[in-house]
Amino acid sequence: MRQTITNFLRGIASNWISKTGVLLVTTSFVMFSIFQLFTMLGLLTNAYIGLITYLGFPSIFILGLLIIPVGWWKYVHETGRSTRELLAEKFGPNELAPNPFGATLIRTIAILTVLNVTILGAASVRMLHFMESPEFCGTACHSVMGPEWATYQDSPHAHVKCVECHVGEGMGALIDSKINGTWQMISVTFKLYERPIPAPVHQLRPARETCEKCHWPSKFHGTRLKTYTRYQMDQNNTPKYTTLNLKVGSGESGQASGIHWHIASKNEVRYGAIDDRREEILWVEAKQPDGTFKRYDNRRYDPATPVNETRILDCIDCHNRATHIYELPEKAIDRRFSEGLLQRDLPFLKREALAAITRNYPDRNSGLEGIRNHLTGFFRQYSPMIIGERLGAIDSAITVVQNIYRRNIHPDMNVTWGSYPNHIGHETDLGCFRCHNMDMVDTDGDNVVNECTTCHSILSFQQDEPFAYLFPVKPGEREGDMH
Known part of the structure; x- marks a missing residue:
């Protein structure tokens, strides 16, 4: 069989074009096999090596397969002889003689065809697997994705693959991602991308489809105790404590409460944003028990101000930096x-x-x-x-x-401090106050609730003790009413 394949390759290498095709096919196959072996052994882990292995070598392999018949076609036209005559000249009678399982030449072509399809199939599977790895997403286009890769590795979702949130499951999601990826490759090649990458990403998968694979809305979180420590700019770097009892609650229909009240299906909230970053809100509507919507308008804006985007509030309207968290x-x-x-x-x-x-x-x-x-x-x-x-x-x-x-x-x-605001809370960015402010009023002039205790109980605020407000009031204490 080895001699038969060798004779076949020599036979089809009729001119420099076909010889080039044979050389490309054999060389790319050998190099792909070597690189794949080294990758499996853990000797090669670089994303650029992966690009060469799973994109470069298979592309060269296909190019070689296309060149070979072109060379044969040119050879036939240059000689003016028929394919049958040239085959008889290139191959011996034994290879062309018919038998119950087909001529040796036909069997060789069939075997090589199956082998080529197998190689390309394996390469395609490995390529898809490689392109779904976080290392590929973060390092293959390092100049663009460097900031996202740096924050991803230091995030609560560092163990979750990029594709699980950005691509999704099924052939449709895969095709959409490849189409979008084609434009991204063009953008990177010709430097058409924006700096910094604009957020939010409008073609991101629906939040419920993504987040609720792991974070169930039916889970009742109750209240969460959270202590924030801020260090002073004095000689001793003195710590000061702020402790909040966060009323997280649940989005479950029967017990919707707390912060997660917003995502309960019966409490559908929708809003109109003026700007592309969803920071300036023109109006908010909340679903009422009778199915109607109560509207609050932002009196800081002219009602005729055009709305850039209308959305039903979901997870990422608050958790907008769930993974790529840029610190202040x-x-x-x-x-x-x-x-x-x-x-x-x-x-x-x-x-x-x-x-x-x-x-x-x-x-x-x-x-x-x-x-x-x-x-x-x-x-x-x-x-x-x-x-x-x-x-x-x-x-x-x-x-x-x-x-x-x-x-x-x-x-x-162009990523610097504050380039990407974080809408969780309201300590440093607008966050909750985009909607919960004194300017968002209904037709009666009543504003959206914005009392501190609606979402959290304050047990300490910039105090020497984490639970300062649980202790008796000291004589002359300025914040005695907080106890």
């Missing part, structure tokens, strides 16, 4: 203090770290170097002795602060 500088530093990555006994570390990462740097390398120079210079000036005594702690702090900058700031994509 102060909260990012506070988080590292709470995680023990930054040491409070380094004087004024919070203040100086914040000053270092919020400067405007022309590029990433300048930013990383600027952070090092700023912190090193401060501690050297503050106390020359501290550089020698706490050099290890200072170097560690510099690395942590640089990692905060590296994670959140991407000059090449």
Whole structure:
């Protein structure tokens, strides 16, 4: 069989065109096999190697298969002889002689056809599997997806594949994603994409279809106790605590309550957004028990203002940064203090770290170097002795602060602090206050409820103790009414 296939390849390589096709087919097959073996052994993991393996080599393989018959066709026309005559010249009588299972040449063609289909099928399956990996999504187009990849790896959904939210299940979703991906490839090739990538992504799958595969609306969350620690910009980096009893509740029809009241089917909420980012809301409508909708209009805007988008409120209207969460500088530093990555006994570390990462740097390398120079210079000036005594702690702090900058700031994509607002809560961005504000009123002039205790009970706010308001009021305490 080996000799038969060798004779067949020599026979069809009738001119330089066919020889080129045979060379492309055999070379790409061998290289694909080698790269696939190394990938299975874990020796090759780079996304660009995957592109070469699953896109490059199969494409060359197909190109070679197409070139071979073109070369044969040209050979036939140049010689002026029939295909039968040329086959008789290229192959011996034994290979052309008929037998019960077909001529040897026909069997060879059939075997090679099956082999080619098998190779292409295996390559296609591996290609689809590779293109569904987070590594491909995040690193194949690194200049564009670098910010998303950095935040994905440090997110609550880091164990969830990108395609599970961005593509979905079924052939229809796969085809749609490939069509959309074709335009993305064109955009990357010719640099037609926006910087930063605009959000929200309007062609994202419906939130209920995506989120509710894991997060069931019927689950009653009740109340959640949450303590936020903010460190002061003093010498001791003093912690202050804010503790909230969050009334998360449930979206289940029978017990819809709390924050998740908004997603109960019987409480359908819809709104009209003026801007593309869904931050300026013109009106809100809430479904009533009798099936009608009660409307609230934003009196800050002319009622004739055109609506950019009308939506039924769903998960991502509040959880808009469920995975690709960009931090704000102060909260990012506070988080590292709470995680023990930054040491409070380094004087004024919070203040100086914040000053270092919020400067405007022309590029990433300048930013990383600027952070090092700023912190090193401060501690050297503050106390020359501290550089020698706490050099290890200072170097560690510099690395942590640089990692905060590296994670959140991407000059090449114009991603900086605040480029992507987070609508969970309302501490730093509009969030809940997009709708729950004094300007959103009904026909009677009553505004949408916006009392603090509607969504959370405040047990402490910027206090020395996490549960300060549960203790008796101290004489002369300014916030005694909060207890």
